Amino acid sequence: QKEVEQDPGPLSVPEGAIVSLNCTYSNSAFQYFMWYRQYSRKGPDLLMYTYSSGNKEDGRFTAQVDKSSKYISLFIRDSQPSDSATYLCAPRNFGNEKLTFGTGTRLTIIP
């Protein structure tokens, strides 16, 4: 079993829809939960991160972590065609630079 599992998709939704992207993980030592967005032929860009359990909102994006069930979510409201990309979850331990990535979910927003 991989440390981080993520549905690879692809996921296609109409513009304006709410998108839900999810990951599960097995390592209970993970404390920071990062979300990266990767456009085609580019390196990943840090979208947002949360520490421990709870929610964090940044504009149209909300990251949610439930450490009790080892479940990570990213919600995108009012989705736009420019949101079309691969989204990668990447938890990590404190003091450890290593990021453990999920396989990424390829998202397409249809105008």
Next chain:
Amino acid sequence: KAGVTQTPRYLIKTRGQQVTLSCSPISGHRSVSWYQQTPGQGLQFLFEYFSETQRNKGNFPGRFSGRQFSNSRSEMNVSTLELGDSALYLCASSRDRDSYEQYFGPGTRLTVT
């Protein structure tokens, strides 16, 4: 502020050859990590360097090595290339080892024939 730069952007090599990839971190960043990205395995951690020392290593064979210079620039080397080494190699920098923000470069696309 300039981002992470990686050279070369594209590379084609033959099995058995060796290759060196270069990464220049964001100015002021002292930690550099390397990742391999393939369609089958996704993004996998190779190693991390801080203050010219390897601090962490992923599960890759010894053919994969790296180093960091005093100006924080880093190189990674792959010897005796195999077809399975074809991948996008990504470098990420962060200010310190406990910085949770890692910034990635555009990657070097390596094709082994």
